[in-house]
Amino acid sequence: MLFKVEMTVNPPSHLSEEEFNAIKIKEKNYAEELQREGIWVHLWRVAGLYANVSIFEVRDNQHLHDVLMALPLYPYMNVSVTPLCQHPSSIK
Numbered sequence: 001m002l003f004k005v006e007m008t009v010n011p012p013s014h015l016s017e018e019e020f021n022a023i024k025i026k027e028k029n030y031a032e033e034l035q036r037e038g039i040w041v042h043l044w045r046v047a048g049l050y051a052n053v054s055i056f057e058v059r060d061n062q063h064l065h066d067v068l069m070a071l072p073l074y075p076y077m078n079v080s081v082t083p084l085c086q087h088p089s090s091i092k
């Protein structure tokens with residue numbers, strides 16, 4: 001199942017720069033692992049914003065939920081999920 005996921009990061013004011021950077025390193029490692037596994041299929045920065053537009057390929061809704069809940073930055077993000085299906089004019 002394919003989903004478009006939009007994430008906007010809201011850096012917390014109660015963490016030091018070092019504490020937040022440590023979370024960002026964990027997030028980067030997890031994001032790279034999910035990309036290597038073929039789960040995080042596309043990851044695009046939204047120009048001018050601390051936000052991304054992503055495509056996830058997962059087994060089911062529960063799988064997507066588990067993947068998103070495990071994001072180290074999840075507590076500091078607004079996340080929006082849109083289910084995708086085949087476009088009738090797509091040649092893929």
Ligand SMILES: O=C(O)C[C@H]1C=CC(=O)O1
Nearest residue numbers: 009027028031050051052
């Ligand atoms: O920077 C972001 O958009 C948030 C998040 C997504 C991947 C990653 O490494 O951090």
